[in-house]
Amino acid sequence: MPADQGLHGNPVRLLFVGDVFGSPGRAALEWGIGSLSKEAPLDGIFINAENLAGGRGLTSAKLDECFQLGVTAVTTGNHLFDQKEAEFLLVKDPRLLRPENYSSSCPGSGHRIYTLPSGFRVGVANLIGRTFMGPADCPFAASDRLLSEFTESPTPPDFIAVDIHAEATGEKQALAFHLDGRVDVLYGTHTHVQTNDLTRYPKGMWFVGDVGMTGPLWSIVGADPASALSKYRTQVPRPFRVAEGLALFCALLVTIDAAKGKEDPGRVRDVRLIRVKTEG
Ligand SMILES: [Fe+2]
Ligand SMILES: [Fe+2]
Numbered sequence: 001m002p003a004d005q006g007l008h009g010n011p012v013r014l015l016f017v018g019d020v021f022g023s024p025g026r027a028a029l030e031w032g033i034g035s036l037s038k039e040a041p042l043d044g045i046f047i048n049a050e051n052l053a054g055g056r057g058l059t060s061a062k063l064d065e066c067f068q069l070g071v072t073a074v075t076t077g078n079h080l081f082d083q084k085e086a087e088f089l090l091v092k093d094p095r096l097l098r099p100e101n102y103s104s105s106c107p108g109s110g111h112r113i114y115t116l117p118s119g120f121r122v123g124v125a126n127l128i129g130r131t132f133m134g135p136a137d138c139p140f141a142a143s144d145r146l147l148s149e150f151t152e153s154p155t156p157p158d159f160i161a162v163d164i165h166a167e168a169t170g171e172k173q174a175l176a177f178h179l180d181g182r183v184d185v186l187y188g189t190h191t192h193v194q195t196n197d198l199t200r201y202p203k204g205m206w207f208v209g210d211v212g213m214t215g216p217l218w219s220i221v222g223a224d225p226a227s228a229l230s231k232y233r234t235q236v237p238r239p240f241r242v243a244e245g246l247a248l249f250c251a252l253l254v255t256i257d258a259a260k261g262k263e264d265p266g267r268v269r270d271v272r273l274i275r276v277k278t279e280g
Pocket of ligand 1: 190
C-alpha cells in the first residue's frame with residue numbers, strides 16, 4: 001500500500017463552493033472542478049446552489065448538471081424557493097439541503113451525513129442568519145440540536161462542515177465562536193464577495209466569513225450591471241439579467257489526513273481559499 005493510502009483513502013480532499021450564479025457560474029464550476037481534479041482527485045464537492053438557475057433558486061435540470069460534474073451535496077439560502085420545484089426536490093433528493101433553522105413546516109432537512117466512495121463520512125449542515133435577513137429560527141440553537149444528532153448517530157461523521165448563509169459578518173463570527181471545537185469548517189455564503197479572513201480558531205475550527213460567488217465577474221453580485229444599476233439609481237424594482245463574460249470561481253479546498261484522529265491538530269493538512277478568473 002502506498003504511504004499515502006490509509007484508512008478511508010488518504011488524503012481526503014473536500015471542495016466547498018460559494019453561491020453558484022446562473023450559467024456563468026455553472027460553467028465556472030465545471031472549469032474549477034476540472035482544474036482541481038487534475039491536481040488530485042476531489043473526494044467530496046459541496047456547492048451553495050441558491051442562485052443556480054438564472055440567479056433565482058434552482059431547478060431539477062440545473063441540479064442534475066451539477067451532480068453530473070461530481071457534486072456530492074448542495075446547500076442553499078434565501079433564494080431557495082424562488083423556483084416552484086424546490087419544495088418537491090427537498091422531499092425527493094437527500095443531496096439537497098435547506099437552512100436548518102427555517103420553520104418546522106419547511107420540507108426537507110438542513111443537515112445530513114454523506115458517505116463518500118472511500119467510506120469517509122462528511123456531516124454537512126446549512127444554517128441561515130437572522131440579521132438583515134428574512135425570518136428564521138435561532139441558528140445557534142439549531143446548530144446545537146443538529147450537532148447532537150450527528151454525535152448520537154450510529155455512524156457519526158468523520159468531518160463536519162457548516163455553511164452559514166448570512167449577511168452580517170458579526171453574526172457569522174458569533175457562530176464561529178459558538179461552533180469552534182465542535183465542527184471542522186464553518187464557511188460563509190450569501191454576500192457573493194470573498195472575504196480575506198480564513199482563520200484557524202483557538203479550538204481548531206477553520207472559518208472564512210464568505211467563500212464568495214462562483215459567477216460573473218463584471219456584475220453587481222451576479223446581475224448584469226446595467227439592469228442592477230438602474231434599480232439602485234431609480235429605486236424602481238426591475239427584474240435583473242444574469243451578467244455575461246468573464247467569471248470567477250470561488251471555493252474553499254480542505255485536505256484532510258484521514259488516518260489521524262479527530263483531536264490531532266495536524267489532521268487538517270491544508271486549507272486553501274481559491275478565487276480565480278475563468279472564461280467559463
Ligand atoms: Fe446568493
Ligand atoms: Fe443568499
